[in-house]
Amino acid sequence: MKEADRAECGGEALFEDLDFPANDRSLFSDSSTPIARLQGEISWRRPQEICQSPALLADNINLAHVKQGLLGDCWFLCACTFLLKNKRLLNKVLPPDQPQWDDSRYRGSFQFCFWQQGHWTDVTIDDRLPCINSALCFSRCHSPTAFWVALLEKAYAKLHGSYERLWAGQVSEALVDLTGGLVERWSLGESEDEPRPEQDSDQVRRRRLDLNLLDPVKDECAVSCSTHSSPGGASELGQYHALTVMEWVDMKTLSGSKVLLLRIRNPWGRCCWGGAWIGSGVGWTSVDPVSTSDLQARVAEGEVWLDENEFLSQFDDVTVGYPISDEGHLKSIYTGNLLTHNHQLAGRWIKGHSAGGSRNSSSYSSNPKFWLKVCERGELLMSLLQHRKWRNTEKYAQTPQEDSKNSTHQHYQAIALHMWKVEKRRFNLSRMLNKPPCASTHCHAYEREVVLHGQLEPGYYLLIPSTYQPGAEARFLIRAFSSSSTSLCALKSPAPSLPLTTDGEWETSYYQGSWVEGRTAGGSRNFLSHWQNPCFPFTVCDASAVTSGDNVRVTLHQSRPDTDLHPIGFHIYKCLCMQVPEEESEQTLPRDEDPVASCVPHCYTQNVSLACCLSPGAYTIVPSTYQPDCSANFTLSLARRIHRKVVKSQERLGNAIQEISHISVMQS
Template identity: 80%
Template sequence: MKEAAGAERGGEALFEDPDFPSDDTSLFSDGSTPIARLQGEITWRRPQEICPSPALFPDTFSLGHAKQGLLGDCWFLCACTYLLKNKLLLNKVFPPEQPQWDDSRYRGSFQFSFWQQGHWTEVTIDDRLPCLNSTLCFSRCHSPTAFWVALMEKAYAKLHGSYERLWAGQVSEALVDFTGGLAERWSLGEAEEEQRPGQDSDRVRGRSLDLKLLRPVKDECAVSCSTRSSREGASELGQYHALTVMEWLDVQMVSGSKVLLLRIRNPWGRCCWGGAWVGSGSGWSSVDPVSALDLQARVAEGEFWLDESEFLSQFDDITVGYPISDEGHLKSIYTGNLLTQRRQLAGRWTSGRSAGGSRNSSSYCSNPKFWLKVCERGEVLVSLLQRRNTERRAETPSEDGESTTHQHYRAIALHMWKVEKRRFRLSRTLSKPPCASSHCHAYEREVVLREQLEPGYYLLIPSTYQPGAEARFLIRAFSSSSISLSALNSAAPALPLTTDGEWETSSHFRGAWLEGRTAGGSRNFLSHWNNPRFPFTVCDESAATSAVNVRITLQQSRPDTELHPIGFHIYKFPEGESEQTFSRDEDPAASCVPHCYTRDVSLACCLPPGVYAIVPSTYQPDCSANFTLSLARRIHRKVVKSQERLGRAIQEISHISVMQS
């Protein structure tokens, strides 16, 4: 039920957000979660209507931590905990100096910034918050008078479209949205798949994590752990719950050895553990009493200690957010290096054009391609981040017959090859194993590959597992040395997907028809031969079959309302003669006519071995325009038997029970 409007401050009505109103449309998307039962029960109140003296942050630091309510967004709250520990990042997401309730400038609104697909996006909300019986029903601070968590949760819900869309997610997603950096997720158990004979080296899953890897940056990075099933030490947690690692340290034991202890925070705001280091557990007797008292005093409400063996046995996954320096640079969790160079490019997979699928598919080469140029040896991280899709959908069953469903993301992967750019041949490159790759296609929003790279050019190919799967994505590269990132140009229209071969764009020309110079018009005019000409050669190997072996595409660069009618002819040079002796009375070997008012025209044909020239033209002379001409040849390359399979489905972190205060 929406509260009556009309609250005022200083004679002015307080802001009411028309884009995220205080009603059920902001709470629910499809009614698929347990909070759907609250429809019609929730009221909306401003903080000054909930308590007498509201504030954004409490005076006591520990009371500012998040406490989960009825919404299953523990993943979001774990990222909030990291923000509270990092003032610079918190100020980026929640800009300081905003007027609060005791300020005469207060008008009932707050601004936040979240990183989305390469850019910081500002989100403005009003401060009307969902309540049950005058009490916040979703996330809040441990202090009942502090409201930064509830306000930020509302802003994040607005960004996603509703509160319900925050139910279940990954800590890594929220960490990236809050920092603009990277986050990775590992298994704490054994690696899930082993390399099999005949498999590509990039098929090794290898996602198990040794905690020793993180020791150099453990005090700077965000660390979260999660369960996928009930555990003996934390049976109350149930399935799919995320918690935050607050600190970890080596503690001297009475025996002289050391034990690694980790302090964990539960977003529920209460202890849920029964191990040897909880309360007066047996573990403390093995530690110096003074140290034991000091460590026990650090535990705030909802926190507990456990040792490394308990941690590894009780949790399934660990998520690590990369540290961000004061200057805004990413810091490697592998080496501690500052990755001062950063590049990014957007792209998309389009069905029938650039959604080629995995390396199991003959259409793999039609996927988008990018050049990564490394100028000097250094550490390089490249990530592939796909845009969230809010429509429900099911992925096609995997090759072993098991159907895997995920409603927001495609199964994606990223592969990289080192190439000699000037002698680059796509078919030959793709027949070799990549020099680096993410693990097998996974239902993650973002996958990351990391390598120490030598100077040179590297080919990056992002892919979905299934051919034809459409999505937008962002390629990001971070490096300790100088790098550049650029897209590989490809033909504008789609290339045919065949079972007996593939198409490779071997030539890509840019030209122009210029009035009075190179805009010669069609063959109806004597000036036709003033048009630009582009020679090419058909070799024996490309004519080994009588099937179509050449595809030519002409695209003009003009607004849709100002298109010229365009077409082209293909002429064959007599054997042993050059272009200078080319006979203008010769009939074309093939033609793409009549000229059409369209952005691009294309012709697929069978040409015997020989030397040819393409002559593109407008129908009338003196029609100026820029154009692009692409020449693709059919190649006969066997599909790489990479035996790629889908990784396990992403586990959404949530909890379906009602949290008790």
Template identity: 80%
Template sequence: MKGEGRVACGQGEALFQDLDFPSDDTSLFSDSTTPVARLQGNITWRRPQEICQSPVLFPDNINLRHAKQGLLGDCWFLCACTVLLKNKHLLNKVLPPEQPQWGDSRYRGFFRLRFWQQGYWTEVTIDDRLPCIHSTLCFSSCHSPTGFWVALLEKAYAKLHGSYERLWAGQVSEALVDLTGGLAEQWSLGDSGSEAEPRSEQDSEQFRRRRLDLNLLYPVKDDCVLSCSTHRSPGGASELGQYHALTVMEWLDVKTVSGSKVRLLRIRNPWGRCCWGGGWIGSGAGWKSVDPHCASDLQARVAEGEFWLDEAEFMSQFDDVTVGYPISEEGHLKSIYTGCLLTHSHQLPGRWVKGHSAGGSRNSSSYGTNPKFWLKVSERGEVLVSLLQQRKWRNMEKHARTHLEDTENTKHQHYQATALHMWKVEKKHLNLSRMLNKPPCASTHCHAYEREVVLRGQLEPGYHLLIPSTYKPGAQGHFLIRVFSSSSISLSALRSPAPSLPLTTDVEWETSYFWGSWAEGKTAGGSRNFLSHWQNPFFPFTVSDDSAVTPGVNVRITLHQNSPDTDLLPIGFHIYKVVEGECAQTIPRDEDPAASCVPHCYTQDVSLACSLPPGAYAILPSTYEPDCSADFSLSLARRIHRKVVKSQERLGRAIQEVSHISVMQS
């Protein structure tokens, strides 16, 4: 605590005290809305050497290293911590080895830990003062009272979130990603929503896929991390309340005395005590169907807080399972669907901006304004694409409460409802509006209030267009697109025309994209000052009669050169009136352009918005001087009077996993 002063080291030096995450109530509580708030005034802060005589990070006994939940409702985080004990290379990533510990002359009272955040590993430094009640850790600990890696990891995670209280209730999948930098998916064990709720065919397919099939996971059953959770008191639970997460330690098929097989799962309760009363507890009736030697061996595996149950009990008593993707020592993701290593990966950040790139779902005519990404696949292979959004806190600053963007949505105040759709396209000529009226080749189908949504597919070689979206138009946020693949891939952002065009209820903007290059001696004709100007690439388009019904801007063109900022060419373009179906060489050399974007500028993008009468036109993009080579792209937006066919996008059932624990009486 602040008034305690500094603790002396053996060399007379003071131990580190973290002023950014002090040992007081500001580090414990954020808004005092959870049951942990009742602990105010009862907590003291102590270092491990003040709690026990011989503190260590990891007890020698592996079973005593596991996390045991205290008075904080963070079972979701503790279940995810199991992945670190199963994978030393991940543990060393999160908690770098060879840090000086207690009893080491180099020890100075602090530890450095790392968490994966929005695409990068973030280091968090903490002092080792831990919250206690009566000289005993009041939050999470190891099963051994001398082990402190769990308590230190929990403190660092609390600092990352802003307070311990912010760890009350959460998703196992989020913690798994933060601890591994990989992926995690939630699978349903029961009915995924009301039968009365209408579902499209695609939605039904997605709900079937999300129902757990343990056979599907068999190739990776020893590598992946499984956590099961309940949103109600299971029939076999003797004391489980609502909303609790547990860890699946192992599962295997056991031969019975009758010759059949039964699948058994060993479950660990982070509370550290058994809470189950099924047929496989102790001398339960289930063991009588198994060979006695096998039964004895399996029962001997049960550590404190663990119990066995069979697959039928598991599927009926729990609501969903979180599956964490295995990660190899080289850092490659392993598919939970096929067991294949996904050795290629890319990631790109993005954002939804109100009035510009927050187009909402496919129900909205502004859907096409959402951010867009090119995914190029070199050969057929398995591809996983995830959309990870940044969390919105109620308190963006430690002591300052801020207004939520969506005050009506108190249940899902931290996340937007998001989805990800993908289309197979021909990159050289893309009519965005027409393409979006076709079904996507893959999608997450339902918009869900989850931090990360994932789509998977076996993709053919070629270009694919990815569009991440929020359910509501105008919903703002930052996100990260991640792609993992068994074959070589590339990922790039598609530059949308900017600034955005105003959207009205009776018109739509149809956007087409073109790609080309200026090649020395061939298509790099330069500006109109040179006779070779007409050798430049030629892109015809038409303006319909309908677009002239409403006066004002009806065409907007953006030219983007694919060159680094340090190697830009001066670029511009002209628009010529042409006879439909003819080429650039037929344009009279003395004809003035219908519109121009000049002078040529040293910039990556030049844009022009104009009003053109109905007819046939062509765009000639150019560099200022001839024979300057570069690749470029053109976007052409035209106002039309045709509305898109609306898809029946809907919100998926949000899986709201939270935690609950009774405060034990001492």
């Protein structure tokens, strides 16, 4: 520890972060980016060693804005710019009243907060920052004495494992991490040439940005634009760069026509545009001098005005972050409505169990399922956010997991979210999945988060998140934001069932029941009370399934600890009349007839299972304990083999997202 460090805090040593030390381990992960050439040139200094009077924020808002250095993280810096427009969010990410360098409580550490997979996560760092020749080499503020950006960048690098991990990324991801809100990405290019199949009624994502759509919330939302190739007006930009849209205004020209102007900020902190509205460009001759003077006075260092035609032709896509009210509610960019109701639930795709793939796959129905109840008509936003794939779980030192099967984008699976409206909670899953969904995301996309928007009528909706490839594993978060009252819940986890096989497609139903002493705990067939046991009717309809082996599988699971199990079993009886399973009419059981199939003897075990072949007809399952009056809860799973028609829809795979990065020559 330097003597100067001890003197700064009255003899007490300043904090040094051992989890994110001031050495190459915090700078580089695999030395695969251009900053690898800086090895051996970087020193670490605290702000008081860089300037005389350091502070977190500059008094002048323009001097507090970011200026990119040698790290290709313009995508993150564009998101940081939004924090300066929202004091509440800035205080959330950078908690106020932390002791700074002129405070006797200062100990060389700062705390930041990032939204991660549904929760705000604290990250504490020391204030030693990477420098070259005593000057910050990565991001900084326009004011040489303001350090909030450099410290925030370091905390975000710690969250990812190294500074190098911040090279190339998406503005949308950084915005979500800094706000906990929702973000949508729109293309500024033409609509896709490839037509969608007529049978596929999935909701098509808006392909071109309509700035008029955002007009009601333009002063509150975060907007960023990016280029994937060198724009004609920005010869210096090169490939893959993100910029911030600070504002846009409608102007009336001298001829009486209208022109839409957008003020764009380059995180490099310098102008690199040669359009009609730069400086004394020809565009200003079409606007009255008073308006010209006003708009030009708003331009800070690194900013420039563009008209709408320049904007649409020179940039490839736009990222829009939803406004967030002072109370923390999301505001719709479609209607301006406050979305005051929100829910979130975590889930997981597990190979061989719940990773069913897209609707092209016969195993699609095995994907996780969620119930959404809409209580009254209103606006709804649903998002599916997947966790980034890591090789290990060490906090703040995560390593990306390579996936040879997904070379297009190594960090994410291609994901989509589909929604069906159901008339009642008891329905035929197979028949429903043959119908087009009432809403869905555009296609399976290699993005961290996909968003679905709609106006929904009251009722029940089934949500199914999926990956494009069957067997692709990932954790995810389902989020719902709505203007009216809603509820969201996961379908109950099924009881353990018979091993999955490859002999066709199976439709599985799950039933909850209980044996209650004196009422429904009738015991085995040895007792007259056997018929008091719960009964579960079902039908076998598919005659073609009978000719190819077992077509019915039943598993009974009792909800009791291993040390206190009842002997359990079940019988299957054929009924005297056919019945549609959704109807609640009574069935007649032939009590003097033997069961057509039985899982006996009764066993002291959590689960008993039976596979059999049944002819078309109506049946009832009667589960029981061996002795009467043995109380317990149980779950019954019933799987029937079906020959499902091919879905008249082709799920498509979206293109890999372009990651935004650029190296900027540091200006002294």
